[in-house]
Amino acid sequence: MTLWIFLSAIIAPAIFWIFYFYYKDRFRPEPIIYLGLTYIFGLFTAFACARFYAILPLIGLPDDPSFMMGSHGIQFFFYSIGVTGIVEEFFKFLPFLVIIATFKCFDEKIDGIIYASVIALGFASYENMGYLVYMSGFELFGRAFASPLTHTVFSSIWGYTVGNAYIHKKSIFKASITGVLLAAFFHGIFNFFTTSSVLRILSALVILIVWIWRIRIMEKLSSGEKEAKKNEKLRSKTKVERKLSEL
DSSP states (O other): OOHHHIIIIIIHHHHHHHHHHHHHTTTSOOOHHHHHHHHHHHHHHHHHHHHHHHTGGGGTOOSOGGGGTTTOHHHHHHHIIIIIIHHHHHHHHHHHHHHHHHOTTOOSHHHHHHHHHHHHHHHHHHHHHTTGGGOOHHHHHHHHHHHHHHHHHHHHHHHHHHHHHHHTTOOHHHHHHHHHHHHHHHHHHHHHHHTOTTTHHHHHHHHHHHHHHHHHHHHHHHHHHHHHHHHHHHHHHHHHHHHHHHO
């Protein structure tokens, strides 16, 4: 892989999306160093996931389902959801558990989506290293920016369900199962549709549906952050005024 491809097609999209998420969380942003560390978690997670795929033949499952795409459509459909979707979303989810357990700055519902998205960016960056060397031109830059987006969209599902459960002191186990399975389903359906020239338009529809949901949730949570910050400033101002009046 040339330095040009590495910088323009892997590092540049990652930086773009990280700062996009940082902006969306601008009212009470996460420490940028934590976001960088989270991105690295995603890279290592993708590496571990790739190694896991390599041992699937030991349990009778193919590590490369490309032979199913033609005459074995039903098998590929179930493989996309039951193997690709579940395996990749589960591996992305693992460092998220570490984050909510150790990052004290994880104190809002929106943080679940932010950290899940950055993990997914790291995962997509590692994944792209294996694909982009075989691409060029529009195809290369299209995947460079689209792949991180699709991974973050799916991961946002369990990021939201688990982040919400964590903040409200509800069952993280139930939220994890629900979120990961939903993400795996959408991920698998997307993979299945995108490999078919006839059904490819439906893959864009899947992304659009989940992306619109994500935007609406982010706007709702951002509004809550903005209001909380405003109330925090008012409380601080009231305390200062009270102390001054006591002098």
